[in-house]
Amino acid sequence: MSRNDYQRQLEQLREDVLEMSNIVCERLRRALEALERKDEQLAEEIITSDHEINDLYLELEQDCIDLLALQQPVAGDLRFIAASFKIITDLERIGDLAVNLGEYTKRAERDRYPDIDIAYIGGETVEMVEAAMAAYATDDAAATGEIAGADDEIDALCERASEVVVQDLLETEAGSQANLDDVSRMLLTVRDLERVGDHAVNIAARTLYMVENDDELIY
Amino acid sequence: MNDQIDACRIDGDLSFHGKNVYDEDVDPVALRRKIGMVFQKPNPFPKSIYDNVSYGLRVQGIDDEIDLDEEVERALRGAALWDEVKDQLDSSGLDLSGGQQQRLCIARAIAPDPEVLLMDEPASALDPVATSKVEDLIADLAEEYTVVIVTHNMQQAARISDKTAVFLTGGNLVEFDDTTKIFENPEHDRVEDYITGKFG
Numbered sequence: 001m002s003r004n005d006y007q008r009q010l011e012q013l014r015e016d017v018l019e020m021s022n023i024v025c026e027r028l029r030r031a032l033e034a035l036e037r038k039d040e041q042l043a044e045e046i047i048t049s050d051h052e053i054n055d056l057y058l059e060l061e062q063d064c065i066d067l068l069a070l071q072q073p074v075a076g077d078l079r080f081i082a083a084s085f086k087i088i089t090d091l092e093r094i095g096d097l098a099v100n101l102g103e104y105t106k107r108a109e110r111d112r113y114p115d116i117d118i119a120y121i122g123g124e125t126v127e128m129v130e131a132a133m134a135a136y137a138t139d140d141a142a143a144t145g146e147i148a149g150a151d152d153e154i155d156a157l158c159e160r161a162s163e164v165v166v167q168d169l170l171e172t173e174a175g176s177q178a179n180l181d182d183v184s185r186m187l188l189t190v191r192d193l194e195r196v197g198d199h200a201v202n203i204a205a206r207t208l209y210m211v212e213n214d215d216e217l218i219y
Numbered sequence: 220m221n222d223q224i225d226a227c228r229i230d231g232d233l234s235f236h237g238k239n240v241y242d243e244d245v246d247p248v249a250l251r252r253k254i255g256m257v258f259q260k261p262n263p264f265p266k267s268i269y270d271n272v273s274y275g276l277r278v279q280g281i282d283d284e285i286d287l288d289e290e291v292e293r294a295l296r297g298a299a300l301w302d303e304v305k306d307q308l309d310s311s312g313l314d315l316s317g318g319q320q321q322r323l324c325i326a327r328a329i330a331p332d333p334e335v336l337l338m339d340e341p342a343s344a345l346d347p348v349a350t351s352k353v354e355d356l357i358a359d360l361a362e363e364y365t366v367v368i369v370t371h372n373m374q375q376a377a378r379i380s381d382k383t384a385v386f387l388t389g390g391n392l393v394e395f396d397d398t399t400k401i402f403e404n405p406e407h408d409r410v411e412d413y414i415t416g417k418f419g
């Protein structure tokens with residue numbers, strides 16, 4: 001293999017992006033745990049440690065820029081770096097959504113919607129992100145289509161959850177501030193989890209582009 | 220070489236370890252042991268591969284066969300050429316391919332264990348595969364030696380250097396900085412225009 005340093009830098013970038021995704025997925029799992037257990041201390045930890053993910057994002061973004069500027073990547077290498085550049089943005093956003101869940105945890109006092117299984121929906125979205133990153137790690141184009149399919153199920157679950165909230169609103173006395181807080185918090189939680197799924201699809205789409213030069217999933 | 224040319228005129232200082240190399244009391248042979256050179260066109264001596272590499276060592280006074288054998292192997296390994304030529308050390312250096320000849324010249328340059336390697340367009344006469352080998356080699360050599368390369372190939376400068384000096388029209392130094400700085404955010408508009416290809 002020639003251009004040894006360059007090859008090493010590419011491999012390092014892939015490892016670093018995967019490491020970032022491990023951190024982000026772990027953060028999201030803990031945010032879901034905090035929400036489930038109403039663990040305000042854990043929620044606070046997630047909120048205050050978000051800067052780690054942001055710093056890592058900036059570091060990896062710079063690594064991509066250096067590779068583009070200094071190594072003139074072409075063909076598969078170019079697609080790999082371009083895809084990685086986009087994927088780290090999705091990962092950083094998922095980190096922000098974990099912070100949002102932490103914020104909701106701090107305001108959650110009641111279990112108003114026992115029928116909405118946030119832990120389940122959240123767990124599914126984390127698995128989607130992990131599956132998308134596994135596809136990225138192993139150049140697995142076939143897996144990317146399955147991830148896009150899984151997002152339809154997440155969207156359906158989120159839509160049903162939103163309906164439960166709206167139905168509850170219609171059937172109970174509106175007007176109490178506590179009720180409105182519960183409504184908005186649950187709708188935001190559902191929206192954020194749905195977005196995690198969307199980011200997983202973005203990662204899968206960029207992976208498909210990277211491996212097959214196929215932009216089918218991008219829009 | 221400049222000492223042989225009567226009309227040669229030198230302005231300014233060129234310092235090595237704080238000493239101007241053009242001072243009267245500098246021994247050019249001793250200086251060349253510390254500073255190796257590799258030129259644009261591979262220029263092996265019309266001698267065997269072994270003799271090409273051992274030439275500088277013999278000038279240094281090393282003539283013990285065993286020592287020479289060891290040093291020749293070390294230099295050829297250092298130049299990533301050993302595996303390709305170890306069974307033909309007695310054949311002429313001129314029988315090698317262009318890329319191999321250039322690596323032979325690099326082996327010859329590093330054999331006396333210099334501190335600095337000067338390379339003038341070391342890959343410009345080579346095909347992309349040989350270029351890639353020489354560039355990898357330069358990266359490895361840079362672990363041990365200070366390597367100064369002259370190149371007109373901007374991409375090559377970006378790929379393999381830690382620091383870049385940009386000389387423009389008239390040979391003036393316009394900017395010198397970390398390579399990432401030069402290629403991502405140079406201070407001077409002329410440098411930006413040149414590296415982006417807008418220089419008319």
